[in-house]
Amino acid sequence: MSKRDYYEILGVARSASEDELKKAYRRCAMKYHPDRNPGDKGAEAAFKECKEAYEVLSDGGKRRLYDQHGHAAFEHGMGGGNAGPGFGGPDMGDIFGDIFGNIFGGGARGPRRGADIGYVMELDLEEAVGGVERRIELPTLVECGPCQGTGSEDGRLETCDTCHGHGQVRFQRGIFSMQQPCPACHGRGKTFRSPCPSCRGNGRVEEEKVLQVKVPAGVDNGDRIRLSGEGEAGPPGTQPGDLYVEVRVREHPIFQRDGDDLHCEVPIRISQAALGDTVRVPTLGGEAEIRVPAETQTGKVFRLREKGVKSVRSRAPGDLYCKVVVETPVNLTTEQRELLDQFEATFVGEGARRHSPKSSTFVDGVKGFWERMTS
Template sequence: MSKRDYYEVLGVARNAGDEELKKAYRRAAMKHHPDRNPGDKAAEAAFKECKEAYEVLSDGGKRRLYDQHGHAAFEHGMGGGNAGPGFHDVGDIFGDIFGNIFGGGGGRQAPRRGADVGYVMELDLEEAVAGIEKRIEIPTLAECAPCKGSGSADGKVDTCATCHGRGQVRMQRGPFAMQAACPHCGGSGKTIANPCQQCDGAGRVEEDKTLSVKIPAGVDNGDRIRLAGEGEAGPAGTPAGDLYVEVRVRPHAIFQRDGDDLHCEVPIRISQAALGDTVRVPTLGGEVELRIPAETQSGKVFRLRDRGVKSVRSRAPGDLYCKVAVETPVNLTAEQRTLLEQFEASFSGEDARRHSPKSATFLDGVKGFWDRMVS
């Protein structure tokens, strides 16, 4: 059974900070802790899974390796087996370094694999929110079909006579002995007497690969989807790399996204703001009614619960925040201008301050400022 993505296990985005990781781990560990779920094997397995995920993502070096190679970073000999998920202990590190320099360690070499491939997919907000399946075409190195990736026209691959299959040779430089890639086989440990004409013995050919990628509902900018084994084909007998599809969401004409919440601006007339009204506002699920109370000021924000984006992880919906913008009327008719002039004339002297709370506060602040300047 393949391992789940560590970010998915903790329910965080790939750009989550240390504090967010810590909080997510505490929540998950508390939920699945064996003491709270006695005898529950599924909870015990989930607890171990979130612990392993946090051990990797909370360590800067391990996290960089995981982001680059996924779970493969800790498999296929890329790390030791006794120091957590796929990492050497101190003794292993010094053994590898000095073993390679002075010829020790028996020339251990981690199996190679194909390179990972990155692809940026641009989506409209609606596509990111609802989820979509898209076909993409990527240039990559694929396994050569005629030789089935062996690089040999007749299928025969011999052990390199120079390095005896180790892929490395010992080189003497004065008093120093060093390990280096075998110049005869290029470090593969194998030689081919009859190379495949299609790939010239490389076992891989350049081609454009078409894939169908399922984008889950609720993804956001920077989210990455890993397709295991869909990267470049590895050298003969080694696994392929992975494909990482990074999501980029295009700017939207109406909504701005903040996590699982959406924000939009709702323009209303001055009469609607003063007298109150009910207006229709857009949401991702269609228009809904928003009640504007009387005496609403420009900049007032109204919250519509559960009208945002459903999280790609928890599936809990965010909210929609509507910010009111009171518009100044333009292109007035003569009658409208006369009515506005009469309206303005109705405000006189100190009585006008009762009807303009922000203006009154501003004027009081200006008066206090000048009084302090004079004194």
């Protein structure tokens, strides 16, 4: 696969100064750095691509070689004995792929479309479930207004004299015939006499883009929303890239989401668990009631049908699962302590075991264990 032009990667003109290169690299590195995009293989690859481009273009000697010969200056051993721009030598698969691709009519393509952009949008659970419209701002490359993306000051374009409008040039290397993007028009097939002063002939300028993004109801953590044509503007004559908005749902203080279902814990008192009670529980649509029967043990789960989430992929909402947790009372008054002492005094003798089924099972298990150990 043909490698992208280093100037295109950094989003600068071929006449870019050292300071412009440095600013472009910092912007690119901030956008794609692995620490800001954990687990994103695409961002990791883009970061390495930016680093490679800057290592070449920031070095005067390497930049001159690149301007004259393109990637071939490093991939095919033309860099004065240097195997490559600081990344461990050429990829033999790419070399042979380029050579044989050109022999059989393939080879380098013209200008690519604009780059895709990734944006992470954090939402509360309620926003993700109910849907929301958000205003976002992101720095990106947009079509230059004064020249309408042509790169020409007067808007007039001419057929490139070097490639005759094909966007590619062919050259001979030994027995092999090879082709690469035209160095004069950078693969566009068109040139201009006077570059636009606003974009310096690049056809694109950096700008803070403002968009209104509609997030559909029911999105989940990791879902991506594609906005076609809202990515970076491409080189003159090409289509813009796309914007991908990735949803990240913040942790909720009450609910945990599992697909279309919701889970929560409901604390109840010992008296409620022992005697039974009607307990009010929260849902995303308001309050609901669950009937806790007498002698309920901690960990008991109650299901409320269709009180979960209706995702963007499902037809019906999921359920809400409420797990009751029996709380031990704290900050007791003197009267409460006395009442509990009186209550505890009723648990005496063998008859007390029938009031604590789990405790009885545990005690029987321990006795059996010691009997087996001592036999």
